[in-house]
Amino acid sequence: METADPFLRLIREDRRYAAEAYVFVWEALTFAQQELGMGEEHVSEPVEAAPEDEEARQPQRHVTGQELCEAIRRFAVRQFGYMAKVVLNSWGIKTTNDFGELVFNLIRIGRMRKTKHDRREDFENLYDFDTAFVHEFKFTPKDS
Numbered sequence: 001m002e003t004a005d006p007f008l009r010l011i012r013e014d015r016r017y018a019a020e021a022y023v024f025v026w027e028a029l030t031f032a033q034q035e036l037g038m039g040e041e042h043v044s045e046p047v048e049a050a051p052e053d054e055e056a057r058q059p060q061r062h063v064t065g066q067e068l069c070e071a072i073r074r075f076a077v078r079q080f081g082y083m084a085k086v087v088l089n090s091w092g093i094k095t096t097n098d099f100g101e102l103v104f105n106l107i108r109i110g111r112m113r114k115t116k117h118d119r120r121e122d123f124e125n126l127y128d129f130d131t132a133f134v135h136e137f138k139f140t141p142k143d144s
Helices: 006-013 019-034 065-090 096-108 129-135
Strands: 040-042 060-062
Touching: 006 019, 006 096, 019 065, 019 096, 065 096, 065 129
Parallel strands: none
Antiparallel strands: 040 060
16 A cells, blocks of 8 residues: 655655654754754755755755754753663664664655755764763753
8 A cells, every 4th residue: 555645655665763763853853953053044955855845945944964963862862861772772773874864764755954065974973872872871950
C-alpha cells in the first residue's frame, strides 16, 4: 500500500531511524533557533519536493550542521538527562553522522531546508556520544 504522506513514506523506506528521531531533530532545530538564538538569515535552495515554493525563496533563519549538533546535544540532555544516549541509541542514532542523515532525509522530503553550503559532512564526528552524554554529564539541582 503506497502512502501519499512523504514522512510516512520516508520512515518506511529508511528503517535505520525511528519516527521519534525525526521529530526530535525537528524539535531540536526549533530549540536551537528560539531558545539558543542560533542561526543567521539565509535563502534556502529550492526543495525537490516543492521546487516552486515561494516561502523557500525568502530568507529564513538557518542553523549550520555544527550548531544543530550542539543544540541537539543540549536538547537531549534537557529532555532525557542521563538517559540521553540510551534514548538516542534506541532510535538508531549512534553518532553525529546520524543527525546529518536525519536532516538530509528531512530536506529530501521538504520538511527542512538547506543552503548551497550545507553538506552531510558538516555533521561528521563532531562529538563522541559517550563523552557528550555520559562522561561529561552533570547533575544540576532544579531552581527552588
